[in-house]
Amino acid sequence: MIYDAAIIGAGPAGIFAAAELARQNKKVVIIDKGRLIKERVCPILAGKVKACVNCSSCAVVSGWGGAGSASDGKLTLTTGFGGNLEEYIGREELERMIKYVDDNFVKFGADPNYYEADGKLAREIICSGAKAGLKVLPARIRHIGTDASREVLNNMYEDLNSKCDILMNTQVRDILIVQNAACGVILDNGEVIRAEKILAVPGREGAAWLEQVVNKLNLKIASMPVDIGVRVEVPDSVCEVLTREFYEVKTLYNSKTFDDRCRTFCMNPSGFVVSEFNKSHNLVTVNGHSLKNKKSENTNFAVLVTKNFTQPFNDPIGYATHIAKLANMLAGGGILVQRLADLKSGRRSNAARISRGMVKPTLAAEAGDLSLVLPHRYIIDIIEFLDALNEILPGVNHGDTLLYGVEIKLYSLRLELQNNLAVPNIKNLYMAGDGAGVSRGIIQAAASGVVAARAMLSE
Numbered sequence: 001m002i003y004d005a006a007i008i009g010a011g012p013a014g015i016f017a018a019a020e021l022a023r024q025n026k027k028v029v030i031i032d033k034g035r036l037i038k039e040r041v042c043p044i045l046a047g048k049v050k051a052c053v054n055c056s057s058c059a060v061v062s063g064w065g066g067a068g069s070a071s072d073g074k075l076t077l078t079t080g081f082g083g084n085l086e087e088y089i090g091r092e093e094l095e096r097m098i099k100y101v102d103d104n105f106v107k108f109g110a111d112p113n114y115y116e117a118d119g120k121l122a123r124e125i126i127c128s129g130a131k132a133g134l135k136v137l138p139a140r141i142r143h144i145g146t147d148a149s150r151e152v153l154n155n156m157y158e159d160l161n162s163k164c165d166i167l168m169n170t171q172v173r174d175i176l177i178v179q180n181a182a183c184g185v186i187l188d189n190g191e192v193i194r195a196e197k198i199l200a201v202p203g204r205e206g207a208a209w210l211e212q213v214v215n216k217l218n219l220k221i222a223s224m225p226v227d228i229g230v231r232v233e234v235p236d237s238v239c240e241v242l243t244r245e246f247y248e249v250k251t252l253y254n255s256k257t258f259d260d261r262c263r264t265f266c267m268n269p270s271g272f273v274v275s276e277f278n279k280s281h282n283l284v285t286v287n288g289h290s291l292k293n294k295k296s297e298n299t300n301f302a303v304l305v306t307k308n309f310t311q312p313f314n315d316p317i318g319y320a321t322h323i324a325k326l327a328n329m330l331a332g333g334g335i336l337v338q339r340l341a342d343l344k345s346g347r348r349s350n351a352a353r354i355s356r357g358m359v360k361p362t363l364a365a366e367a368g369d370l371s372l373v374l375p376h377r378y379i380i381d382i383i384e385f386l387d388a389l390n391e392i393l394p395g396v397n398h399g400d401t402l403l404y405g406v407e408i409k410l411y412s413l414r415l416e417l418q419n420n421l422a423v424p425n426i427k428n429l430y431m432a433g434d435g436a437g438v439s440r441g442i443i444q445a446a447a448s449g450v451v452a453a454r455a456m457l458s459e
């Protein structure tokens, strides 16, 4: 049997591509190394263990729904966030794509209400942020919530299961190329699945695998920056005035001392800090999410510093993972947490000092010293950024604010693709989503899947 299309990865990019192809009655197979939504349970989130136990397939980043299913399903409906798809298809088409993808999320059960940062309060925040050197970026956001997000993705599974073949717990080892044309995939057990067209959408989890494939095929990779930083946790009251109206506050800042580009990322009101296991690099990093039906009393968000490396250095992923591993080493294999006051005064936090503080941690991390992990300029960048943020989020730079380390975002694999996301010089091969460096969020990942699928249909 030869499929019309084989899709590697069942994240938002893979799911939306499959739906687009199935709508045109194409024979599609979706292959993912992770488990189905109902079987994806992180033992930390289930309360069974306190620290990451390195599951063979990480429920947080792998399986039906991809990394998106463990996320709290914040859909950013404004261009300029969550990826580079605009560079391929242009602003107007991206706006149409965002609407198309978003309508589908709502059709499958996402909350039809959304947050929008406009009006008087938004203008006031933009002005007071500017005085502190902060660029506040207004965005439209739909919040599905982690548990509701799983339901939406499961509804998509039920719909696609009758239209496509879905192979879960199945790892793709390689892409079969004959005479410069992709014609199938080779599974880990050696089995070959034949298809007319191949779409590789393996996400960040599969970025290291994709890099191997790409190197073997001699495809061009553009170097990308890496983001390194911490997850900040404060009482809800610090952010409430803004999160109640806008859900999330997105800001950019150039640090005073080093002129480094810093940004806030992924704000989770009444949310939880979580750890995630990166199997490809064998390390644990920190992240955050919020649930629709279970609330904490804290808001968390990432503070990230973006670094572009210049020649001769060309291993930004190696640099970031080295730092993450250092944090794991000091934390006994997991995540470090420190009070801002302790970081500033150069002493290690301990459990007693944290428990006396105003912020009750939502993740059982090891109290420690982030200055033994992050290079000096990152520490200075983070402290200066929090001081600036204090202008619009009063209290955010209080001594009891918790910093969890480290959070890294590895986007350094960016393939040179055609505008329709076809791989140049290899026929019938397409790449999209976070793994190919096209997207950095659910909406643009899903939209890139649609772009690739439409190209597959038209060629």
Ligand SMILES: Cc1cc2nc3c(=O)[nH]c(=O)nc-3n(C[C@H](O)[C@H](O)[C@H](O)COP(=O)(O)OP(=O)(O)OC[C@H]3O[C@@H](n4cnc5c(N)ncnc54)[C@H](O)[C@@H]3O)c2cc1C
Binding pocket: 008, 009, 010, 011, 012, 013, 014, 031, 032, 033, 034, 060, 061, 062, 063, 064, 065, 066, 067, 068, 069, 070, 071, 072, 073, 074, 075, 076, 082, 170, 171, 172, 173, 201, 202, 203, 204, 205, 206, 209, 266, 276, 287, 288, 289, 432, 433, 434, 435, 439, 440, 441, 442, 443, 445, 446
């Ligand atoms: C904790 C967390 C919270 C997040 N919160 C948000 C949020 O609120 N909003 C937002 O917009 N984004 C969020 N994100 C990011 C978002 O999830 C990703 O941008 C999005 O899922 C990327 O989609 P994708 O389809 O490109 O890849 P992914 O969703 O990563 O899916 C890739 C799939 O490919 C599979 N795979 C990889 N390699 C292979 C292989 N060799 N063989 C078979 N299968 C393979 C993986 O198992 C995975 O299931 C979050 C991410 C995390 C981890």
